[in-house]
Amino acid sequence: MVTTLDAVLTRCRSSPPNILATLQQVQAAFGFVPLEHVPRIAAHLGVTDADVRGVISFYHDLRTSPPGRHIIRYCLGDSCRAKHTERALTALTRRLRCDFGETTTDGRFTLTKVYCLGHCALSPTMMIGEETYAQLTPRSVITALQNHP
């Protein structure tokens, strides 16, 4: 893993340093940004630990712990709410036994919330990995999970 971080960092040189882009690269490589790497990332970019840590804390999409194999982005936008998305959501969280920001104990899914996936005509919606699921019901939301073992 150590060599991989170096490999990622060598791709991230720019002036002025781009902390966010670097963190995205790190996350793409590891699935998350390991906090113990912050000092090395900072040193590589010529910024301080605080600089990097602040950016990580600001962006919800930057994770600091390993995610599940599949990331569920569950929409809580206005349109989905209007179409009673909470019904499907309740079914989902019951089945996964985890809340937003959490990962299932088997490491299969990480549940995250988003505000609008842009498919309002087909609300309620969610994404699992790169797949989009629409017109969710308490039943269909469970079926969807089965596509992602």
Place this chain on the structure above:
Amino acid sequence: MNSVTIYLDGQPIQATTGQTIWQAARAAGIEIPALCASPNLKPYGSCRVCLCEIEGQRGFPASCTTPVRDGLRIRTDSLALNQLRRNILELYLSEQPEDALSASDTLRTLASRFGLQRIRYRRPKRRQYARDESNPYFAFDPNKCIACARCVRACDEIQGTFAITMYGRGFHSTVVAGNDVGFAASHCVSCGACVKECPTGALYEKAIAEFGQPTYVTRTTCAYCGVGCNFDVGVRAGRIVSMRPVDASPVNWGHACVKGRFGWDYIYSEDRLKKPLRRVGDRWIETSWDEALDLVVREFRRIRDQYGPDALAGISSSRGTNEENYLMQKFMRCAVGTNNVDNCARVCHSATVSGMMEVFGTWAATNSLNDIEQAKLLFLIGANPTEGHPVTGARIKRAIRRGLKLIVADPRRIELCRYAEVHLQLRPGTNVALLNGLAHIIVREGWHNREFIARRTENFDAWWEVVQQYTPERVEAITGVPPDRLYRAAELYATSGASMSAHGLGMTEHKYGSHGVMALCNLALLTGNVGRPGTGINPLRGQNNVQGSCDVGSMPIYFTAYQKLNDPAVRQKFLDVTGRPMPERPGWKIPQMWDAALAGQLRGLWVIGYDVAQTDPNLNKVHRALRQLEFLVVTDLFFNETCRFAHLVLPAASFLEKDGTFTNGERRIQRVRKVIEPMHGIIPDGEQICRVATGLGYPMSYRSAADVMEEVARLTPPLSGVRYENLDNGFGLQWPVPAVNHPGTPVMHTEQFTRGLGHFAPVEYQPPGEEPTEEFPFVLVTGRVLHHYNCGAQTRHSKLIEFVNQDVLEIHPLDADELGVRHGELVRLVSARAAIELPAALSERVAPGQVFTTFHFPDNRLNSLLSSSADILSSCPEYKVVAVRVEKISAKPRRVADVRARVLA
């Protein structure tokens, strides 16, 4: 800058374009209430308290982010505005912990000013974060944080460290240090800028939390390094509770470093000497002041009568005031009758004096620290301001953001190298070759200032004879600096338009330190970079009063202001004022005193505030010399290493317990004011001297420190206009002050040099006193760290010890690898004189083949490694180049508290 007029609540105010309404109002003396705005920071606009109404505009813009325009009519005080403010303050307060509601910070002061009596929200959300109390001096309570980011911006904009950051979002946002590791473990340098900015008491000083808010303040000058920062010392019930940097100070402009801001707590250390101690056999016996001072009188008289006055000597302190130093040299010259008086400037910047005397005819910084603002380029050589002169270090960082270019010449990769255009990483002891090499390129390329050379200087041709041999190739062979870097540095220095140089002990503490300073001065002459703002040669003085202690004559071969001992007119002047003919034989410099003691010529010595047995080079010899003395009296705050050799130890008063003046590194004479009475009934150093002098039959007594200064002024041409009442102007006085009411001289040599024409001093490179050999393959360089100060007498007795509690040996990882030494492992350091043991710290700051350590802790007797080699002109010891070898001891690796590694890694 265009001047515009705005109308603030009907009142016309002159403002400058670029200012915000809030800034313009403040400049006119009107404070618009605000939480996130600060005069020391850029506009931010987050707290919404500084709202205003502008005629012809809708809504309530924030005055702290709205730029002024000509003719703006602004209301800052109306029913609607104050209602809004009250509501906003109520929201802030609703989130504050309940126990904090009675505190007296800006937030709560504003709340009561706007009549906020109770909070209407019934079940407000409060956060439950843990307090960060890791820093010894201040703590952070995140639950009181209103996320205004003043602390984060202060760390970034004022200190330039960016150790802390805003963390998270919305209600949960707070401040964390470093990688959320707490203040103590982060890069934080504890300058206190964040604490000073915090408007809610979320960041607070532990001393104030313990003892309460100060009830009054006294302004004084810091007694640490030569920057000379001004502080307001806060006192409550007779106890000092805080020292806050003064915003209007011409030196530090509201900023401070950890030592000055917090490291004053040593004055309350239990270890302080309280009563005089007399040695009886192997024991120390407390004695009364009368008895103790009587003993000094008796012993000094006995030695003088038996062996003559020249068997006695005095060493005074660059940490003492000008007045005390003057009294010490007057005591030695008039009461004892010898010129054997010196001070610790001998071992730091004496080479600057001899070097600058030769070229300019003067012995002090040519310009002011404020000139950093006007300089286009700063040439930093042999100085590490972010550790040794932190407020100047922070200032340099700020200037760099505005476009100042920086060249660093240093064997180590110091923190400022990160911001430098060029780092000239030369071998230790090769300054002269490097500087001659730069001069060579400048002349060859025709970048020199022919007009300046012709009009203001002499001896150019003889100088060029020497310097033309310093081709880049030859210089590379000597210094190890590649020609392209040399070329770039030469171009930058010669063509910037205003190049200022600042140097430290890396220039002076060499066998040819004076020559190095001359070579640096030559560069300034060559390019015309002297005699105008933003240029010049500026030694960064190590101790608070190195400049002043020399100015007032605590030197064996000069009177005050370097007046010659053998000048009949000067001698007559001193006779008239002191009533005693001055002794004629030039006195011994400190290193000569040790030789004299070993030869049996020096028999009695009084050392004030200077731990010679720890800080002088070749310690074993110094210790032998001290043991030879028949009578050694030491005046100090603490029982230091030198006390172990003493016959009598006298407690000293700290800078907070006495009146006087310090002269900082830019020749600025500033007041030191007594804040509290001397503790434990201590008789201050100056009075000790006067009483002993009187006992020796030469009555010395002064009503006040001001009277001493008046006497100094009568004897000292550059100080002749200095009077205490004129020092209260808020700016002090930068000498020369030739007449009373003269405003002082920020920039010297504007029309002509003190000696007339600037004298090009041809200097050849000569190798340092020691060079690496097969037996001793490493070069040892010594220096300082941020958290400690010289021998550590003060800092080791303060909570600063919690940051750094030992000296470590910095060694390059490649060298460590070869020796099989791991980080934190104890190693043996061996020179031709001695061997010591200390832990290794792997660091790429040092170049391979070099090792670095500090000298703040006496236990390892670092200076026993050093030789007696010293600058051939000034006797300034060669601290910076020692040939050593590093030996692995097969012991278990020990943990090293290496704070510096975190600052720079």
